[in-house]
Amino acid sequence: MNYFFTEEEQMIKELAHKIAEEKIIPVRQKYDDEGIFPYDIVEILRESDLFRIFIPEEYEGLGGGVLPMVLAVEELSWGCGGIALAYAGTALGAFPIILFGNDDQKKKYLPKIANGTLAAFALTEADAGSDAANIKTRAKKDGDYYILNGTKQFITNAGEAEIYTVIALTNPLKGARGATAFILEKGMKGLEFGKKENKMGIRASVTREVVMKDLRVHKSQILGKEGRGFMLAMKTFDHTRPGVASQALGIAQAALDAAVKYAKQRHQFGKPIASFQAIQHMFADMGTKIEAARALIYSVARAIDKGSYSPKESAMTKVLASDVAMEVATNAVQIFGGYGYMKEYPVEKMMRDAKITQIYEGTNQIMRNIIATRIIKETR
Amino acid sequence: MNIFVCVKQVPNTAEVRWDFEKGTLIREGVESICNPFDLYAIEEGIRIKERLKKGNVIALTMGPPQAEEILKEAISMGVDDGILISDRAFAGADTLATSYTLAKAIEKVGNVGVVLAGKQAIDGDTAQVGPELAAMLAIPQVTYVRKIAEIDEEKAVVERLTDYGYDVVETQLPVLFTVVKEINEPRLPSLRGKMKARNFKPKLFTSSDLDVDESKIGLAGSPTNVKRIFQPELRKAGEKYEGDPENLAKILAERIKGLKLI
Numbered sequence: 001m002n003y004f005f006t007e008e009e010q011m012i013k014e015l016a017h018k019i020a021e022e023k024i025i026p027v028r029q030k031y032d033d034e035g036i037f038p039y040d041i042v043e044i045l046r047e048s049d050l051f052r053i054f055i056p057e058e059y060e061g062l063g064g065g066v067l068p069m070v071l072a073v074e075e076l077s078w079g080c081g082g083i084a085l086a087y088a089g090t091a092l093g094a095f096p097i098i099l100f101g102n103d104d105q106k107k108k109y110l111p112k113i114a115n116g117t118l119a120a121f122a123l124t125e126a127d128a129g130s131d132a133a134n135i136k137t138r139a140k141k142d143g144d145y146y147i148l149n150g151t152k153q154f155i156t157n158a159g160e161a162e163i164y165t166v167i168a169l170t171n172p173l174k175g176a177r178g179a180t181a182f183i184l185e186k187g188m189k190g191l192e193f194g195k196k197e198n199k200m201g202i203r204a205s206v207t208r209e210v211v212m213k214d215l216r217v218h219k220s221q222i223l224g225k226e227g228r229g230f231m232l233a234m235k236t237f238d239h240t241r242p243g244v245a246s247q248a249l250g251i252a253q254a255a256l257d258a259a260v261k262y263a264k265q266r267h268q269f270g271k272p273i274a275s276f277q278a279i280q281h282m283f284a285d286m287g288t289k290i291e292a293a294r295a296l297i298y299s300v301a302r303a304i305d306k307g308s309y310s311p312k313e314s315a316m317t318k319v320l321a322s323d324v325a326m327e328v329a330t331n332a333v334q335i336f337g338g339y340g341y342m343k344e345y346p347v348e349k350m351m352r353d354a355k356i357t358q359i360y361e362g363t364n365q366i367m368r369n370i371i372a373t374r375i376i377k378e379t380r
Numbered sequence: 381m382n383i384f385v386c387v388k389q390v391p392n393t394a395e396v397r398w399d400f401e402k403g404t405l406i407r408e409g410v411e412s413i414c415n416p417f418d419l420y421a422i423e424e425g426i427r428i429k430e431r432l433k434k435g436n437v438i439a440l441t442m443g444p445p446q447a448e449e450i451l452k453e454a455i456s457m458g459v460d461d462g463i464l465i466s467d468r469a470f471a472g473a474d475t476l477a478t479s480y481t482l483a484k485a486i487e488k489v490g491n492v493g494v495v496l497a498g499k500q501a502i503d504g505d506t507a508q509v510g511p512e513l514a515a516m517l518a519i520p521q522v523t524y525v526r527k528i529a530e531i532d533e534e535k536a537v538v539e540r541l542t543d544y545g546y547d548v549v550e551t552q553l554p555v556l557f558t559v560v561k562e563i564n565e566p567r568l569p570s571l572r573g574k575m576k577a578r579n580f581k582p583k584l585f586t587s588s589d590l591d592v593d594e595s596k597i598g599l600a601g602s603p604t605n606v607k608r609i610f611q612p613e614l615r616k617a618g619e620k621y622e623g624d625p626e627n628l629a630k631i632l633a634e635r636i637k638g639l640k641l642i
């Protein structure tokens with residue numbers, strides 16, 4: 001379908017696709033098997049300027065925006081959802097600074113990210129997943145400084161990233177209204193990382209704990225205003241959930257592409273299996289759902305870039321695309337039959353990779369809660 | 381110091397088919413690409429500049445106006461400038477007239493440090509233009525370069541690929557290198573490069589811009605005559621074995637025994 005991209009948007013899509021095809025696909029199986037963090041691919045992305053596309057021009061970016069980010073994440077995830085996450089996770093780490101950073105903070109951090117420095121965003125804790133307001137990490141004021149103590153869990157890019165946005169409680173009595181966002185840097189005294197999690201999918205991505213032990217940080221590292229950390233996190237997600245959605249979309253497209261190619265050459269009963277209507281109808285449904293997800297993601301991303309965004313719409317992109325990705329990847333395995341279950345073929349990995357998109361940046365149950373609450377409120 | 385990279389637009393030979401009746405290539409509908417070996421030359425040109433932290437990388441091509449596309453591709457990879465040598469008077473040039481014309485263009489720009497070219501073009505496959513160009517420019521040449529081990533503004537030490545290994549060659553600058561694909565992995569274009577390329581217009585050199593002898597350019601300057609083009613008869617595919625020398629020797633011995641030759 002023609003989405004009438006600008007010349008620049010088209011360039012981003014094509015370049016990301018080329019990188020996926022020529023650089024990511026040849027290594028994806030090995031990186032998945034061995035859990036290799038894709039520093040070589042990150043270097044290619046850096047050289048190709050793809051880290052610049054979601055950063056404003058004043059900070060060495062190429063304009064900024066959610067749509068360019070979404071296009072790149074989709075194409076890179078078409079190559080590998082895990083490898084693409086080093087990039088997408090950095091976008092998640094960059095958006096709080098883009099949206100809420102003061103000029104000094106933007107000047108300090110955004111050019112670094114534009115030049116390929118990895119970033120991360122740390123909200124989740126052991127007892128605060130879906131219930132993110134239940135975080136316990138404490139930031140205690142000490143003159144011009146804050147002392148941070150606590151442990152963040154399941155943090156993408158942790159240990160590999162240089163720049164972290166962390167949500168901590170400056171006023172525990174106020175609950176969610178007592179949360180504040182801080183920018184931390186790798187190497188700060190008291191900032192440590194847990195062991196690498198052993199995951200079902202996206203195995204080329206790293207997920208670790210971020211541990212803060214009496215970490216002393218100057219108040220100039222507060223991002224946005226004190227007490228507004230929770231709101232900052234939610235607004236960040238409004239901008240980045242279409243990114244998770246496009247990761248799902250890329251995986252889904254890759255699964256469909258693989259299934260169609262396979263079905264054309266696999267013969268049973270003397271015919272290619274693609275000639276069976278049962279298989280054809282699966283393709284029809286897969287293709288239709290993928291295109292619907294794509295159309296929604298692009299529309300929402302465009303709306304966000306024009307200044308109109310809502311938690312509902314961003315949540316819709318993630319629910320739709322991630323459910324489609326899981327369904328399409330599962331059906332792709334089905335179309336491959338027994339071969340689909342084997343690691344020599346790419347679809348079992350796509351099925352494992354697709355699953356995470358229904359879970360992180362808010363589970364799909366939580367997404368549906370957000371969507372339903374708004375629908376009920378909006379309907380009179 | 382200028383680093384020149386000679387590039388050529390060629391038909392994507394992977395897509396070209398053969399017209400058996402006429403005995404010619406069917407070029408219609410075949411996309412034009414940058415000669416793949418030239419991409420290695422472009423990459424090496426950019427790397428020399430990055431290594432020396434100085435220099436100006438200039439891609440040049442002789443061809444029809446559409447050949448501008450490959451100069452844009454070179455720009456998107458990071459080349460500084462591009463020159464299109466294009467004129468009806470240059471048409472029909474063989475390798476001699478081509479290298480003569482390229483030499484005149486390079487002399488016009490001047491300040492020659494390194495001239496790079498792919499080892500050959502995939503359409504003509506002659507591998508002649510590089511060496512001829514060095515002769516015309518009266519500078520040393522090293523062909524089939526697989527590595528530039530050392531380079532400064534005075535001299536370079538390079539490895540030249542041979543059938544049996546490689547030679548280490550030291551040469552003064554200015555020098556011409558033709559490069560093989562072992563030399564590097566060409567980078568993908570960057571977005572900023574692509575944006576620059578979008579608005580890029582190469583410098584155009586016509587025959588009147590260059591100090592050329594009319595009898596040495598185009599068809600008039602081309603002593604090569606193509607007598608006949610034909611497709612050699614297809615040979616039956618051989619059998620292929622893989623393995624270590626010991627096992628291969630065993631297989632071979634069995635085969636020879638099987639043929640009752642020993």
Ligand SMILES: Cc1cc2nc3c(=O)[nH]c(=O)nc-3n(C[C@H](O)[C@H](O)[C@H](O)COP(=O)(O)OP(=O)(O)OC[C@H]3O[C@@H](n4cnc5c(N)ncnc54)[C@H](O)[C@@H]3O)c2cc1C
Nearest residue numbers: 121122123124129130154155156207359360361362363365
């Ligand atoms: C690989 C990976 C990477 C991650 N990266 C990051 C990161 O970079 N930064 C970060 O901050 N976090 C990250 N996370 C954390 C992720 O966002 C959380 O895991 C997710 O929000 C779910 O929280 P939980 O795991 O605690 O599950 P729980 O909240 O315990 O949920 C368990 C189940 O209960 C359901 N549930 C919970 N509450 C409700 C409700 N009210 N209504 C209906 N159903 C409900 C959930 O939908 C789910 O099915 C990552 C997680 C993973 C696995």
